[in-house]
Amino acid sequence: MTVPAAEPEGPQARSPHPAPDASEETYDLVVIGAGPAGLTAAVTAAELGLTVALVDSAARPGGQYDRHPAPTLSAGRPPAPHHDRAPFADLRRRLAASRTTTCLTEHHVWSVIRESDGTWTAHAVTGADGTDGRPARTRGRALLLATGAHERHLPFPGWTLPGVVAAGGAQAMLSAGLVLPGRRVVVAGSGPLLLAVAASLAAAGARIPAVVEAAGYLRYARTPRTLAANPRKAAEALTYGAALLRHRVPLHPRSAVTRVHGTERVEAVTVTRLDRDWRPLPGTGRRIACDALAVGHGLVPQIELATAVGCATRTLADGTRGLALGAHQETSVPGLWAAGEAGGVGGAELARTEGEMAARAIAARLLGRRADPERTALLRRRRDRLRAFADAMAAAHAPGPGWTGWLTDDTDVCRCEEVTAGRVREAVTGLGARDPRTVKLLTRAGMGWCQGRMCGTAVACLTSRGAPAPPPPDRRLLAVPVPLSALAAGEPRGTGLPAVREGLESPAAPLPPADPRPAGPPGRPEAPPARHPHRRSTP
Numbered sequence: 019m020t021v022p023a024a025e026p027e028g029p030q031a032r033s034p035h036p037a038p039d040a041s042e043e044t045y046d047l048v049v050i051g052a053g054p055a056g057l058t059a060a061v062t063a064a065e066l067g068l069t070v071a072l073v074d075s076a077a078r079p080g081g082q083y084d085r086h087p088a089p090t091l092s093a094g095r096p097p098a099p100h101h102d103r104a105p106f107a108d109l110r111r112r113l114a115a116s117r118t119t120t121c122l123t124e125h126h127v128w129s130v131i132r133e134s135d136g137t138w139t140a141h142a143v144t145g146a147d148g149t150d151g152r153p154a155r156t157r158g159r160a161l162l163l164a165t166g167a168h169e170r171h172l173p174f175p176g177w178t179l180p181g182v183v184a185a186g187g188a189q190a191m192l193s194a195g196l197v198l199p200g201r202r203v204v205v206a207g208s209g210p211l212l213l214a215v216a217a218s219l220a221a222a223g224a225r226i227p228a229v230v231e232a233a234g235y236l237r238y239a240r241t242p243r244t245l246a247a248n249p250r251k252a253a254e255a256l257t258y259g260a261a262l263l264r265h266r267v268p269l270h271p272r273s274a275v276t277r278v279h280g281t282e283r284v285e286a287v288t289v290t291r292l293d294r295d296w297r298p299l300p301g302t303g304r305r306i307a308c309d310a311l312a313v314g315h316g317l318v319p320q321i322e323l324a325t326a327v328g329c330a331t332r333t334l335a336d337g338t339r340g341l342a343l344g345a346h347q348e349t350s351v352p353g354l355w356a357a358g359e360a361g362g363v364g365g366a367e368l369a370r371t372e373g374e375m376a377a378r379a380i381a382a383r384l385l386g387r388r389a390d391p392e393r394t395a396l397l398r399r400r401r402d403r404l405r406a407f408a409d410a411m412a413a414a415h416a417p418g419p420g421w422t423g424w425l426t427d428d429t430d431v432c433r434c435e436e437v438t439a440g441r442v443r444e445a446v447t448g449l450g451a452r453d454p455r456t457v458k459l460l461t462r463a464g465m466g467w468c469q470g471r472m473c474g475t476a477v478a479c480l481t482s483r484g485a486p487a488p489p490p491p492d493r494r495l496l497a498v499p500v501p502l503s504a505l506a507a508g509e510p511r512g513t514g515l516p517a518v519r520e521g522l523e524s525p526a527a528p529l530p531p532a533d534p535r536p537a538g539p540p541g542r543p544e545a546p547p548a549r550h551p552h553r554r555s556t557p
């Protein structure tokens with residue numbers, strides 16, 4: 019939907035060239051993702067003189083960090099606000115003031131295509147969940163991907179019981195739905211998100227019997243200069259730490275939830291101490307009563323739209339893949355930029371910084387003007403400093419190879435297709451599978467609705483049997499599930515599935531207006547994926 023101008027607190031949608039169907043316009047810039055990165059990029063680009071379409075699948079801009087209660091709940095603000103809301107208030111004010119930004123919410127982008135004239139088309143389905151809406155096209159001279167990240171899940175016995183929720187999901191339930199996942203909630207997994215989630219749940223009235231962190235915090239001490247250069251990050255951690263102390267929440271580092279107990283739903287969890295490779299230490303298991311478990315093992319950049327058009331990726335410090343980006347946030351594909359967690363997980367401030375950098379580079383290119391050198395230099399220093407911290411954080415919380423020791427043979431690894439760890443192991447040891455793709459063909463792991471987003475990491479780790487796990491294949495034809503009717507509806511104008519195939523297989527198209535100022539070389543790219551996408555079975 020296009021957000022109505024009269025929506026209280028929300029952005030105002032004003033088309034730069036009023037027309038009944040926004041998809042017919044060619045904007046200067048199409049931004050996909052309205053989290054801190056995309057929102058910052060959109061308002062900056064508009065203030066620099068570009069027409070912008072800001073596209074997001076959610077009902078309101080804000081992304082992961084700035085979630086709001088659903089309008090039907092009549093709540094003014096989230097119950098447990100983050101400490102850093104001022105920048106978001108500023109972004110919302112600038113968005114509302116913009117006369118050249120069109121905000122297209124509830125648009126689920128399933129593919130982006132570079133046209134033969136060098137412009138970009140984003141194909142989306144509309145509606146709250148994207149399955150009942152109409153298809154929509156949005157065209158732009160440049161495209162910025164700010165699609166954020168999704169949570170990484172490592173399975174363990176009992177993880178499919180009702181009452182086990184994702185850590186970010188628990189926060190979203192609270193912020194957007196004003197509900198708690200339970201009354202006694204254990205928060206577990208790895209990464210700084212756990213502290214934020216536990217603090218929010220405790221502030222909203224939940225009892226938190228334990229926060230269980232698989233990594234050890236001492237690993238941060240290996241990068242003292244990076245820590246010293248980022249005092250705000252330490253302050254953030256202290257704020258959450260103080261909140262946990264106030265609510266008497268015990269923190270268990272180097273430990274993991276290795277089993278969930280219960281028949282109908284969660285009744286308790288077993289927390290086990292880990293060695294430095296995340297192997298469970300025998301005899302250290304302790305049962306903790308609870309009625310919910312919020313669990314997450316870090317975040318994985320959401321890069322499907324980019325890799326589908328051949329963007330190069332790089333392996334991040336925690337073994338996940340992010341986009342390989344140049345000095346001005348450009349991807350390896352001309353005319354396509356990225357900002358925020360798509361290039362590596364690093365927090366809201368880094369996302370905003372990269373969003374502004376990308377917008378300035380795009381405006382310079384499209385308008386044929388030189389970007390403000392002082393502002394660019396300042397942003398670049400800030401980005402590099404925050405990226406260094408993000409890398410240290412990713413290294414500190416990278417899953418150790420021993421985590422697969424938590425799995426029993428009957429633990430579901432792929433919950434969509436109900437494939438157990440035993441079946442994956444059998445495919446590797448008994449049938450000779452050497453890579454996750456072969457395991458998938460032999461077992462159906464990763465062929466369900468989520469298309470491997472949930473089980474991809476686990477299958478890769480089980481396949482590699484303790485060796486560093488190769489990241490799962492990250493090239494897919496459709497970034498989100500799309501009804502066939504939406505594909506068929508695009509057919510007459512040359513969109514739809516055949517055009518998707520065309521877009522993937524056609525040789526590189528020319529760029530729109532040339533940039534007088536060379537943008538820096540792409541940073542440390544790995545070989546781009548093969549031009550032909552991995553064939554994936556549809557759900």
Ligand SMILES: Cc1cc2nc3c(=O)[nH]c(=O)nc-3n(C[C@H](O)[C@H](O)[C@H](O)COP(=O)(O)OP(=O)(O)OC[C@H]3O[C@@H](n4cnc5c(N)ncnc54)[C@H](O)[C@@H]3O)c2cc1C
Nearest residue numbers: 051053054055075081082083127166189358359365366369
């Ligand atoms: C519970 C929680 C607590 C956090 N606490 C902190 C904190 O204390 N400090 C901190 O610095 N950071 C924190 N973070 C991290 C912070 O939220 C992220 O770093 C930040 O939101 C990243 O911004 P982004 O713009 O890159 O991505 P996001 O905010 O994730 O935004 C991405 C947007 O893209 C949209 N999108 C994705 N794919 C598509 C598609 N195909 N079609 C259409 N739209 C799409 C999504 O709907 C989303 O709105 C927290 C995150 C969570 C979940």
